Amino acid sequence: MSRTRLYRDGVLAAENFPVADISDYLPETDTAVWLDMCAPDEEDLAAISEELGLHRLAVEDAVHEHQRPKLDRYDTHSFLTAYAVRLDERTAVLTDSELAVFITPKALVTVRKSDDFAIEEVVARWDSAAELAKGGVGFLLHGLLDYIVDGYFEAVQSLDEQIEELEDMVFADRVNHKDMQRRSLALRKSLVRLRRVVLPMREVVNALMRPSLRLASEEMRPYYQDVYDHVLRASEWTESLRDLVTTIRETQLTIQSNRLNTIMKKVTSWAAIIAVPTAVTGFYGQNVPYPGFDQNWGFWVSTVAIVIISASLYALFRRKDWL
Structure with a gap:
């Protein structure tokens, strides 16, 4: 399954047109094309790969799972790998959804590894900021990154609240130590997983802001800077929470030892x-x-x-x- 959009002069001109029509729109000036594909194989990417001149290594990375968050630059395009995250507040288990993105001067191709990535929410962000659509591919990429980074913020904020509840449990008169140990280990595991996808995004977003890529125009640069600030705060917050969980665990063991001595x-x-x-x-x-x-x-x-x-x-x- 695939989904397409065409922006012409900053206005949404067409949507859900056949993939074969993309080649007709690319020569036009002031156009930006978006193509979304879910769980494709190399054969599915072959046609668009030839049309956009995508590098063979980038196509292989887009098909294979468990790539690290990164930004690779090739002669005609750039290749981005990122992860959206979602936290189950009941179990404190963090799940992630992998996304591969091909970035060309006039086209943005998103390759979702599964349906878990909520692409509809990204489309909603584009529609809510239609006044920025003149930014072309830079506008599309910003909406995508903004959705991903906001997901990091929501996850780390929820983890912070659960860790505060864990702190209160440490000094409670009656503590279910088994449940507390299970909870603390689940939180630490989620924080480690979140850290693996958040920390590399700092360099990814910073690299996307470089003038040589011509993505962040003068109008879009403040918005990219805002995304960079958010991912920087999310990474620092994640680091502090990971240390805090370790401290809580050590405090719990110390209190247990003191109670045993008493x-x-x-x-x-x-x-x-x-x-x-x-x-x-x-x-x-x-x-x-x-x-x-x-x-x-x-x-x-x-x-x-x-x-x-x-x-x-x-x-x-x-x-x-x-x-």
């Missing part, structure tokens, strides 16, 4: 107190004569000794905050 002190203190009557009664239970043997006062001496020693130990442990 419990051990209490158990040891009570064991020492309980050992006193055990020792005294054991001593007086010997089958040999001792002071007070077979006498009532001997019983009372042992009882008083148990009470005094146990009370002394209890007071000592309380003063040391062991009980």
